[in-house]
Structure formats: C-alpha cells, structure tokens
Amino acid sequence: MSNRITNLGAATLESYVETRRNLLRQADELTVRIKRMEPVRTMDELNALLDLDRDRRLVMEMVASCSYVIEWLETGRRPGNRRGIERRAGYQREVPTDPASLPSASLWEEAAEPDRPTDEAGRFRLDAALRGLTERERSCYTLAHGECFSFTEIAAMLNISKSSVGTYIVRAQRKVDGNVGSPHFLVG
Known part of the structure; x- marks a missing residue:
C-alpha cells in the first residue's frame, strides 16, 4: 500500500x-x-x-x-452514550466543587444581615452538624459533596444500593441544613 x-x-x-x-x-x-x-x-x-x-x-x-x-x-452526542447530558440524573450533572467552599456558598447567601456569624463560626457549625450524622450518612454525604463521587460509585465503595445512597444523602442534607441554618452553641 x-x-x-x-x-x-x-x-x-x-x-x-x-x-x-x-x-x-x-x-x-x-x-x-x-x-x-x-x-x-x-x-x-x-x-x-x-x-x-x-x-x-x-x-x-x-x-x-x-x-x-x-x-x-x-x-450531536458522543457515540456509545446511552443518555445525553440533558437527560442525566441530577447527581450526574453535578459540577465538582472545592470542599472548602461548601460552607461559604450554602450558609451565607444573605450577607446583608448584620448579625450573621463569621465564616469561621459557620465552619464550626458545619463540623458540628457533620458530627451529628450517623456514620453511614456522614460517609455518603462527604463522598458525594466533598469528594464528588456519583451515587453509583459511592454504592460500590460502601457495598450498599444506589437508592440507599440517595436516602442517606437526603437525610444528611436535611440534618446539616437544620443544624447549620440555626446557631447552636455546643459546650463541652
């Protein structure tokens, strides 16, 4: 040739x-x-x-x-993909973020309020809220939001079902929102 x-x-x-x-x-x-x-x-x-x-x-x-x-x-799509990006589940469309920016992005949306605590206090409350989670909720929550793993990857790592991962993350998010949203001072 x-x-x-x-x-x-x-x-x-x-x-x-x-x-x-x-x-x-x-x-x-x-x-x-x-x-x-x-x-x-x-x-x-x-x-x-x-x-x-x-x-x-x-x-x-x-x-x-x-x-x-x-x-x-x-x-208009990559061959072999079963779904285009517009048809993927929410967790598959998530954009990985720096874990250090989690508290500042979600806690202090309304910076206009004068009685808002400082970022350091917010981080302390987030740490306290994470300590209030069960071991499984904390693992799922930190792997999903801190490490940016998909539900499928988390399920494989923890040897649980994908739906269980979703349930644990929803529960953890509710607890974190409830604990971080209102100031609680822990003594001890």
Whole structure:
C-alpha cells in the first residue's frame, strides 16, 4: 500500500461519509487481492499476504473511526452514550466543587444581615452538624459533596444500593441544613 496525501477539504459530515465510502472500496479491493493469493505456497507469498491483511485491518480501523465521527456529527452526542447530558440524573450533572467552599456558598447567601456569624463560626457549625450524622450518612454525604463521587460509585465503595445512597444523602442534607441554618452553641 502506497502512502498518498490527499486533501480531503473541510471536515463536514459529507466529507466523512465520502471518505468512509472510499475506505470501504479500498478494503474490498484488498479483500479481493487476498482471496486471489490463496492458497499460499511460498514464504514470499505468505509475507505478501500478511502485508495485505495488515493493510486491510488498518483500513478497517480508519472506517471505524470515520463511522464514529459520522455518528457523533449526525446525533450531536458522543457515540456509545446511552443518555445525553440533558437527560442525566441530577447527581450526574453535578459540577465538582472545592470542599472548602461548601460552607461559604450554602450558609451565607444573605450577607446583608448584620448579625450573621463569621465564616469561621459557620465552619464550626458545619463540623458540628457533620458530627451529628450517623456514620453511614456522614460517609455518603462527604463522598458525594466533598469528594464528588456519583451515587453509583459511592454504592460500590460502601457495598450498599444506589437508592440507599440517595436516602442517606437526603437525610444528611436535611440534618446539616437544620443544624447549620440555626446557631447552636455546643459546650463541652
């Protein structure tokens, strides 16, 4: 197979379809040439046959790549994904955030109130609220919100069901919101 440089033009759906069509023709030609060479009698014929087979496999890989791009261009989605981003569950659309920014983002939305505590006090209340969770709730909550794992990944790590992970996180969120939202001073 000779190396030939061809200007394919713009990368459009039509150009990929045409390229795939030409590659399929080339693969068919190589298949016919391979069939004509059989049966093999000498070592030179075997080497030539192996070269043709290698070229044919390379062309078929190129066909697969073109098909992948064509599917992506036709559907507007990555091939192989069962759901587009707009149809994913809420936890799959979450954007990972820095755990240090959790208290400041959720606690002090209304900075206009003069009696709001400082960030350090808010962090103390968040730590106290996390200590008030059960071990399983704390694990699920910190893995989901602090480490940004999906429900499926958390379920696999903790060896529980995905729905249980959701339940634990909802319970933990309610407790954290209840404890962090109202100032409680812990003595001890």
